[in-house]
Amino acid sequence: MAGLGRVCLLLALAVCVYGIGASLYGVRSARPEFSASGRRCVYALAGILTIAFAVLEIAFLRNDFAFNTVADTSSRTTPTFYRAAAVWSSQEGSLLLWAWLLSLWSSLALFLTRRRLRDVAAYATSVLLGFAGFFISLMIFYANPFATTRPAPVEGAGLDPLLRFPTMMIHPPMLYSGYTLCTIPLAFGIGALLARRVDADWIKAIRRFAFAAWLFLGVGILLGARWSYAELGWGGYWGWDAVENASLMPWLTGTAFLHSLMIQEKRGMLKVWNISLVLATGTLAIMGTFLVRSGILNSIHAFGGATLGVPFVILIAVLIGGSIYLVVSRREMLRSEHRIDSLLSRESIFIANNVVLVALCFVIFWGTYFPLISDALTGHEASVGPPWFDRYTVPLALVLVLLSGIGPVITWRRATVANARRNFTVPVLSALITLVALLAAGLPQKPFAIAMFCCAAFVLGSIGQEFFRGVSARRAMAGEAAPVALLSLVRRNRRRYGGYIVHLGIAVLFVGVAASSSFQHASELGLSPGQSTRVGAYTVRYVRPTATITPKNDRAHTGSTLSLGAVLAVSKHGHHVATLQPSEGFYAAAGGQGSVGSLIAGQPVSHVSMDAGATRDIWSAIAPNIEAPELRRIVSLGNRTLPPEDAIVAIAAIARTYLQHPPQAQFHLIVSPLVMWIWLGGLIVFGGGLIAIWPAPSAVRRRVAVRARTRAARGLARA
């Protein structure tokens, strides 16, 4: 089977090389049949890489440890559910996933543009095949997923326990889909510049892919945050980690592009800015992959070795240099057709929003790459932490949320002061009422959090007013009932109202971020059974210890050999609120000391337990003392006396002793308000995004076009 995989990779590389040549020859010598042949190479590539991916997936599911990557990242004790996901936990598997997803999305993009943009699409084909060829070359020459060892080991090292969570099944494919989708606008952007076709047509062709990239990247980021919060034992959802930042940067520039794109579509303005954003987003996506896979920066998410750094740096340098050259050499063609009519217009607000988003991206870029920059300049690798990021990003986020409320109530071209006054009354009143209510409630003096709540209220007022007025107008026009009018309104104006829903979700999300980070109560302490502590308004009592053995009995279903935990009773003012059961899993690992020691030598992983609600989360994690003398004694004795097949007996003895004589355990307890709002806001954002991206029914489109044509003709007659 590994042989088939290797053949697929070689064939895929050959297809890429031929496809690049055929596409370029086709477009340069006006031989469309060669361009078409190049496009078909992308389809063929998708087929070949699908087979290669299936071969690797089957190897994981069949525990074929002859594959080095299977032996390194899976084992018989790894639950089947996670064995399927283990493919992309390895360097090699994730490169294959990247190339495979790229080939699928590229095929879709080129299929949809097969009858238009022929010259642009031909260049785009060669760029996309270039990216695919790059990743396939990495696999062939640096990290081959089909490398084997004979004789095969009888057991593998197992999947990193940190990754044995359901969100990790879908987080990487989502993120990689986002990254690979970012390369499609990049490829078409390069194609448009090379073909000197920087008109509206290529923008129209890639708009949906840019939106899809934004959507997938956003879902991936949110799933990563959820994993960090609900699965990792540190209690946060965002730690300004290098890999988290790497995924956020293209999302920010992609968001900026989706806004400024509308200005180009409507007014023929910002062409240089838009093409630059497209090129930057694609390059940042490649840099994101580079950060995860090169191992160049320390990150809890970085699973790569340091071997891929040089090829990635070369690719990124070519992308940056090439992009700058293309934009500068085509600057004459990228001139704006119009100028902004008024500073009081939606165009101005969009430009302000773009400036804030790009500033955010720049701050994050600087903070993320600061260790590399300082190392290059001073020879000393210094890094910046969350307070540094917060200092700059919090004010920018406030402005961003405020702008997301201003944009919807201001009109294109020019708004008058009288109209602005009328349109801003409700949002401003919403913000003021919120401010008074917060001050009256005597909230602690957290100016940024209070400002964020007021900005969010402003957005809520603005979006609520938009929907109310839209529904009222629809009812007046068509005499529909309110729910029908709302549906018709959204259905007929998907981009506008989908966008408004996205703005609302962003406001909700930021309320959750502001509340949970400003008004959190946390406690880290050691407790013995029967002892209590206070966290905020809650009393947490350590009721009794828990212990389970063997992967089969692991309640978290992550395949741990031993799981030690606690039952915690949470009460408020004497009333029982929740029962929490945090635990920590211990995993088998090759190379552990002795027959018993190797069963628990893997990296221990905390299994968080929480009581989540709309107003607050009570979050708990435990670090049981596995090194307690009475437990160590059992391990030592078992190592000396038990063969590997009977070592589980000693693990059972450890569990029994832990239950009978529990040593003091370390607890991390957090009470955070409104964390749920972050996930809810995320869902609203992506619901709105789906509405905006969904194609309008063709019948409606036709009707709208006909009506608009008629109106224009009537205007002609009047003129």
Place this chain on the structure above:
Amino acid sequence: MSILIAIFTLALVAVVVLVVSAPLRASRRRPDSGSAGRGAEAKAREAGADGAAVGPSPPAQAAKHVDLEAAREAKYREIRDAELDYRTGKLSREDYEAIDGELRAEAIEILNRLEADEEG
């Protein structure tokens, strides 16, 4: 097993070659149309290279037409958006009429250019 893999590999290579070469084979089966098309394009490219007097080449003309169509669709959308802005109270009647008039004038200009392009 290795024989099976060899057979599968050969089959895969054959399928890939068939898929990728289909447009080339199709163009070879239509030698007249292919060479005529290429001849026309080559002539057009030469004409384009000669200077502006001969006008834009067919691909450039097609691109211009597509641009105009895209501009027309964008203008229609703008007209609809302005109307929605008016109906939802973001624009006063006077402002709406002024903007709508501007947009319609721009739409007419695009339609005229499209018509001229189609006739030319």
